[in-house]
Amino acid sequence: MAKRFLRWEWLLVALIVVMSVVNTRLSPFFLEPTNLLRASSDFMEIGIMMLPMVFIIITGNIDLSVASTLGLSASLLGYLHNAGWNIWLAAAMALLAGALCGLLNGALIARLGLPSLVVTLGTFSFYRGLAYALLGDQAARGYPEAFTLIGQGRLPGTRVPYALLLFIVLAVIFTLVLRGTRFGRYLYAIGNNEAASRYSGVPVRRIKLMIYTLSGLMSALAGMVLAARFGSTRPDIGSGLELTVITITVLGGVSIAGGVGTMVGASLSLLLIGITRFGMGLMNLQGQVQGIAIGALLILSILLPQVGGWLAKRHVWGRATLLPVGAALLVAVAFGWFFFWSRGLMLAAQ
Amino acid sequence: MLTEKKLAPARSMSLAQLASRFRELGIAAFILVLAALVSLRAPAFLSVDNFRDILLNISILVIVALGQMMVIITRGIDLSVSSMIGLTAMMVSSMLVLFPWLPMPAAILLGLALGATLGAFNGLIIAVGNVPPIIATLGTMSIYRGMVFFYSQGSWVNASDMPEGFRRLAKASPFGVPNLILFAVAVLLLVAFFLRLTRAGRDIYAVGSNPDAARFAGIRAQRVIFTVYVLSGLLAGLAGVLWASRFEAAQTNTAFGFELQTVAAPVVGGVNIFGGSGGVIGVVLGAFLLGVIENSLTLVKISPFWQLAAQGLLILLAVVFDAAVLRRMQKRGS
Amino acid sequence: MFTNGVRLFLLVTTVAVLAACGGAPAAAPTSAPAAPTAAAEAPTAEAPAAAGANYVLVPKNLGNPYFDTANNGAQEAAKELGVTVTYQGPATADATQQIQLLNSLIAQKVNGLAISADDADALVPVGKEAIDSGIPVVTWDSAIAPGGRQVHINQAVSADIAAVQIQMASDLAGGEGQIAILSATSTAPNQNEWIDLMKTELAKPEYAKLELVDTVYGDDDDTKSYSEAQGLFKKYPDLKVIIAPTTVGIAASARAVQDGNLIGKVFVTGLGTPNQMREYVKSGAAPQFALWNPGDLGYLAIYTLDAIHTGKIKGNPGDTFTAGKLGDYTIDPDGVVLLGKPTIFNKDNIDSFDF
Known part of the structure; x- marks a missing residue:
C-alpha cells in the first residue's frame, strides 16, 4: 500500500517539474521569485481550508460548507468591527463562530448519523445566508493595519508573505498529527471501515465532531486571512472556493472513498494547481479555458493510473471490443464535428 | 420484484419504503402548514395565478431532478447538470438563430441528443473509468461550462434573435396549461413508468441498494450506472432547450449553480443519498417545497438578506426531522 | 467485452486529450486570431509585432456582451494609438478571481491596467501594488476605491x-x-x-x-x-x-x-x-x-491609460488630455473623468444601436 502512494506523490512531483519547465519556456516572468511569492498569496486561504479537508475526506466524509463558514466568520468580523469592537476581540469571536459552525456540522453528522454531503449542502446555504443577514448590502472596511498585515504583510527584508509562513507552519503540524499520532491512525481506520473501527474501540463520533470543528475553525482562520488580504469584507467573500479546495485535495491522492491519502500529497497538489493557474494566467488563457484544463486534470489524475492495468489485460485487443469502441468513437466524432461546425457558422454570422 | 427480494432482507426494505412513504407524507404536511401560514400573511399566495407561477418555476427543476434522482439511487451524483443545461441551451438556440425554419420537434430532439452525448461521456468516465461520480462530474462541470464559453466566445443569444416559435415552445398553452408544465408532467410519467414497470428501471434500485448482490443476481451494474448518467444528460438536454425558450436567452452563465437545487430536491424528497431508495413522488414534493419556500419568502416580505439563510435552514430542518423519525422507527423495529 | 472495448476507447481519447493539452499553450495564441470576435483577439499574437505599449482591459467577468462592447471601443482606441490592448477577465464576477488575474498581469509587467472592479475595497491592495510596480491603473464602469487606482472613468455622474x-x-x-x-x-x-x-x-x-x-x-x-x-x-x-x-x-x-x-x-x-x-x-x-455607450467607455479608458503611460499627464486632478474622437477631458478633483450623459433608448431610436 505504502508504495503505491509514494508513487502518487512522485507523479505529482513529476507534473510539477513538467509544469514549471513548460511555464518557464513560455513565459519569461514565471521564474521570478517576487512573482511566485506574490502569486502564492492567492492560494493560502485555499491551503488552510485544505488541511482539515484532508482529515475529513480520509474518513470518507466531505465538507461542502467550508467557503460559507469562511464567509460567515469574515462577515462577523466585519459586523463587529463596524459596531466598534476591538479588531482582535472581533477576530477571536469570528474564530469561535467558525468553530461553532463546524461543531454543528459535526453534531448533525456524528450524532444524528446524517450523510455529510447532505448536511454540509444545507449548511452551505445556511452559513452563507447568515453572512448576508449580518452585513446585508454593507461592506466592512478600514481594518487597522496591524490586522491587514496578516494578509498583505511580508517578512521584513524579504518578499515572503506572512500568510505563506502561517500555512507552512500549519501544514507541518497537520502532517505530524496525521502521520505520527493515534488520532491520525484512527482517521484512516474510520475511512477504511467505520463499523469495524467502532467495534475495535475507536471513538468514531468524537473524532468526527473534532475534525468538523477543526474544519470550521480553519475556515474561519482562512476567512481572517482573506479579509486581511482584501482589507474589507462583503458577505459574498470567498464564495465558490469549496470546489477548488475539494479538487486540490482529491488531486493530491486523497481518495473520496476514504482511508487513503497523505498531507504531503495534498500539499504537492496545492503547489501543482497553484503554478498551473499562475502559468495559465501568465499566458493570458481565459478563465473559462482554465476551468477546462483543471477539470481535465482532475479526471485524468484518476483515469491515467489505471491505464497500465487495462493494457495488461490481453483480451482488450480482441475482436469483440470493436463494436462498442467503434460506436463510442463515432458518437465522439459526430459530436465534435457538430460542435465545431455550428460554432464556426455562429461566429461567422456575428 | 424477485431480484429485489433476493437482494436485501425484507424488513429493512420495507422499513426504507415506509420511511420514504412517511417522508412524502411529512413533506406534504409541511407544505400545507407553510401554505396556511403564508396565506394568512399574504392572501395573494392562494391565487390560481400564483399556483401556476410556482408550477412554472419548478417545472425545469422537476425534469432535471428526476434524472438526478436516478443517479442518486445508484449512489452517484451528477454535478454537471447545470453545465449540460447551459451548453445545450447555447448550442440549440444558436442553431435556431442560424436556421429559424427548424421545426420545434427537431430542436427538442437536438437538445436530447446533445444532452445524452454529454451524459454518456460522464457515464463512460464513471462506469468504465472507475472515477468516483462526485469527482468525474465536478470535472465535467468545469469542462462543459468552459465549452459554453468557447462555443460562443462570450456572446449571448438574445430574445430578439430567437424565432417566435421557439420562444413560444415553453410558454404557449394550447391545452389550457402552459407547455412547460405539460413537459414536466410527461417526463414525470415516463420516469415513473420506467422505474416501476421495466426491468432496467428496477435494476437501478437493485444496483443502488446493493451493487455486489446485484452483480450476483446477473445485473450488469456497469451498464446500469452508464445508463443513469445518459438519462440524466438526456433530461438536462431537454431542460436546456426549455430553459432557453422560457428565459428567451442563452447566456454563458445559464443555469450556473443550478446543480445544488437539483440535488436538494431529491434529498429533501426522501431519496437516500446512500442509494437504493426514493421515488418520483418524493422528488416532485421536494421540488414543490423548494418552490413554495422561494415563492413565500418573497411574498411575506422577508428581508432579501435573510432569504438564503431561511432556505438553508428549512432544508436542514427537513433532513433532520426525517432522520429523527427514521431513527425512532428503527428502534421500534428492532 | 463492453468494458474492455470502452476502456480502450477511453485510453485513446485520453491520449488524444493529453496531446491536445500539451499542444494547447503553444497553440492558443496562434489559433485565437482566427476567431473573428473582438473577445478572441488575443494580444500575445500581436504583441511581438507591435512596438507600442501593451495595456489590459479587465472586465468584471468574461462572457458578458456589455463588457465585450466596451472592448470593441478599447480595440478601436488601440488601433488609433498603435498599442496593443488585451481583453482578459475572470470567469465569474468574483473579487478573489479578479485579484488572482491582476497578480498574474502585474507579474507580466504590462504597461497599464484598465479595470472594472468586482469589489471596490478588496481590490485596493492589489491596485496599490500595481501602481507601486510602476503600472498605471485606471478604472472604468465600476471603481476601485481611491488609493487603489489613479483615475476612474465614470460613465455618467x-x-x-x-x-x-x-x-x-x-x-x-x-x-x-x-x-x-x-x-x-x-x-x-x-x-x-x-x-x-x-x-x-x-x-x-x-x-x-x-x-x-x-x-x-x-x-x-x-x-x-x-x-x-x-x-x-x-x-x-x-x-x-x-x-x-x-x-x-x-x-x-x-x-x-x-x-x-x-x-x-x-x-x-x-x-x-x-x-x-x-x-x-x-x-x-x-x-x-x-x-451610456459602453464602447465609448472602453475607448476613453484606453486613451486615459495611454496619456498616463506616455507621460502626457500624471493622472492628477486638473490634468487635461485629448481622447481621439471623443474630444478633451479633464480629471476632476476626485480623480474622476466623466464620459457624459446617459442616452435614453425608445422605439424611435433603438434600431440605430447595435450592442
Whole structure:
C-alpha cells in the first residue's frame, strides 16, 4: 500500500517539474521569485481550508460548507468591527463562530448519523445566508493595519508573505498529527471501515465532531486571512472556493472513498494547481479555458493510473471490443464535428 | 420484484419504503402548514395565478431532478447538470438563430441528443473509468461550462434573435396549461413508468441498494450506472432547450449553480443519498417545497438578506426531522 | 467485452486529450486570431509585432456582451494609438478571481491596467501594488476605491444616472403610483450608490406622488431576477413601474411583464443594452430605458491609460488630455473623468444601436 502512494506523490512531483519547465519556456516572468511569492498569496486561504479537508475526506466524509463558514466568520468580523469592537476581540469571536459552525456540522453528522454531503449542502446555504443577514448590502472596511498585515504583510527584508509562513507552519503540524499520532491512525481506520473501527474501540463520533470543528475553525482562520488580504469584507467573500479546495485535495491522492491519502500529497497538489493557474494566467488563457484544463486534470489524475492495468489485460485487443469502441468513437466524432461546425457558422454570422 | 427480494432482507426494505412513504407524507404536511401560514400573511399566495407561477418555476427543476434522482439511487451524483443545461441551451438556440425554419420537434430532439452525448461521456468516465461520480462530474462541470464559453466566445443569444416559435415552445398553452408544465408532467410519467414497470428501471434500485448482490443476481451494474448518467444528460438536454425558450436567452452563465437545487430536491424528497431508495413522488414534493419556500419568502416580505439563510435552514430542518423519525422507527423495529 | 472495448476507447481519447493539452499553450495564441470576435483577439499574437505599449482591459467577468462592447471601443482606441490592448477577465464576477488575474498581469509587467472592479475595497491592495510596480491603473464602469487606482472613468455622474431613471419611471407611471427597484447583487457597489441617490431624487416635490414600495435583489441572475419580478407583481397588485438598474435584471423583469400579460399595467425601465431590450421596447413591456455607450467607455479608458503611460499627464486632478474622437477631458478633483450623459433608448431610436 505504502508504495503505491509514494508513487502518487512522485507523479505529482513529476507534473510539477513538467509544469514549471513548460511555464518557464513560455513565459519569461514565471521564474521570478517576487512573482511566485506574490502569486502564492492567492492560494493560502485555499491551503488552510485544505488541511482539515484532508482529515475529513480520509474518513470518507466531505465538507461542502467550508467557503460559507469562511464567509460567515469574515462577515462577523466585519459586523463587529463596524459596531466598534476591538479588531482582535472581533477576530477571536469570528474564530469561535467558525468553530461553532463546524461543531454543528459535526453534531448533525456524528450524532444524528446524517450523510455529510447532505448536511454540509444545507449548511452551505445556511452559513452563507447568515453572512448576508449580518452585513446585508454593507461592506466592512478600514481594518487597522496591524490586522491587514496578516494578509498583505511580508517578512521584513524579504518578499515572503506572512500568510505563506502561517500555512507552512500549519501544514507541518497537520502532517505530524496525521502521520505520527493515534488520532491520525484512527482517521484512516474510520475511512477504511467505520463499523469495524467502532467495534475495535475507536471513538468514531468524537473524532468526527473534532475534525468538523477543526474544519470550521480553519475556515474561519482562512476567512481572517482573506479579509486581511482584501482589507474589507462583503458577505459574498470567498464564495465558490469549496470546489477548488475539494479538487486540490482529491488531486493530491486523497481518495473520496476514504482511508487513503497523505498531507504531503495534498500539499504537492496545492503547489501543482497553484503554478498551473499562475502559468495559465501568465499566458493570458481565459478563465473559462482554465476551468477546462483543471477539470481535465482532475479526471485524468484518476483515469491515467489505471491505464497500465487495462493494457495488461490481453483480451482488450480482441475482436469483440470493436463494436462498442467503434460506436463510442463515432458518437465522439459526430459530436465534435457538430460542435465545431455550428460554432464556426455562429461566429461567422456575428 | 424477485431480484429485489433476493437482494436485501425484507424488513429493512420495507422499513426504507415506509420511511420514504412517511417522508412524502411529512413533506406534504409541511407544505400545507407553510401554505396556511403564508396565506394568512399574504392572501395573494392562494391565487390560481400564483399556483401556476410556482408550477412554472419548478417545472425545469422537476425534469432535471428526476434524472438526478436516478443517479442518486445508484449512489452517484451528477454535478454537471447545470453545465449540460447551459451548453445545450447555447448550442440549440444558436442553431435556431442560424436556421429559424427548424421545426420545434427537431430542436427538442437536438437538445436530447446533445444532452445524452454529454451524459454518456460522464457515464463512460464513471462506469468504465472507475472515477468516483462526485469527482468525474465536478470535472465535467468545469469542462462543459468552459465549452459554453468557447462555443460562443462570450456572446449571448438574445430574445430578439430567437424565432417566435421557439420562444413560444415553453410558454404557449394550447391545452389550457402552459407547455412547460405539460413537459414536466410527461417526463414525470415516463420516469415513473420506467422505474416501476421495466426491468432496467428496477435494476437501478437493485444496483443502488446493493451493487455486489446485484452483480450476483446477473445485473450488469456497469451498464446500469452508464445508463443513469445518459438519462440524466438526456433530461438536462431537454431542460436546456426549455430553459432557453422560457428565459428567451442563452447566456454563458445559464443555469450556473443550478446543480445544488437539483440535488436538494431529491434529498429533501426522501431519496437516500446512500442509494437504493426514493421515488418520483418524493422528488416532485421536494421540488414543490423548494418552490413554495422561494415563492413565500418573497411574498411575506422577508428581508432579501435573510432569504438564503431561511432556505438553508428549512432544508436542514427537513433532513433532520426525517432522520429523527427514521431513527425512532428503527428502534421500534428492532 | 463492453468494458474492455470502452476502456480502450477511453485510453485513446485520453491520449488524444493529453496531446491536445500539451499542444494547447503553444497553440492558443496562434489559433485565437482566427476567431473573428473582438473577445478572441488575443494580444500575445500581436504583441511581438507591435512596438507600442501593451495595456489590459479587465472586465468584471468574461462572457458578458456589455463588457465585450466596451472592448470593441478599447480595440478601436488601440488601433488609433498603435498599442496593443488585451481583453482578459475572470470567469465569474468574483473579487478573489479578479485579484488572482491582476497578480498574474502585474507579474507580466504590462504597461497599464484598465479595470472594472468586482469589489471596490478588496481590490485596493492589489491596485496599490500595481501602481507601486510602476503600472498605471485606471478604472472604468465600476471603481476601485481611491488609493487603489489613479483615475476612474465614470460613465455618467451617479446623480444623473439616478435622476434619469426616476424621470423615466415618473413618465411611465403618469406621475403617481407605486414603483419598485430590482437590483443586481446586494453587494454591487455602483447599484447601491444609484439606489441611494434615487431615494434622494424621490424626495423632491415633483415626485411626491411616487411611492417606492420595495427594493429586491436578482443577483444578476436571470432566473432569480425573473422570479423576484413575479414576486413584486403579487406583493403589490397596484405596482406601476419596476426600475432595474442592471442589464440582467431589466431584461428579466420585462420578460416577466410580458409573460404575465401585464403589458400596459406594469412598465419596466432602468439600465439595459439595446440588443437585449429590443424585443421588449417593441412589445411595450419596457418602452424606454437608458444607458451610456459602453464602447465609448472602453475607448476613453484606453486613451486615459495611454496619456498616463506616455507621460502626457500624471493622472492628477486638473490634468487635461485629448481622447481621439471623443474630444478633451479633464480629471476632476476626485480623480474622476466623466464620459457624459446617459442616452435614453425608445422605439424611435433603438434600431440605430447595435450592442
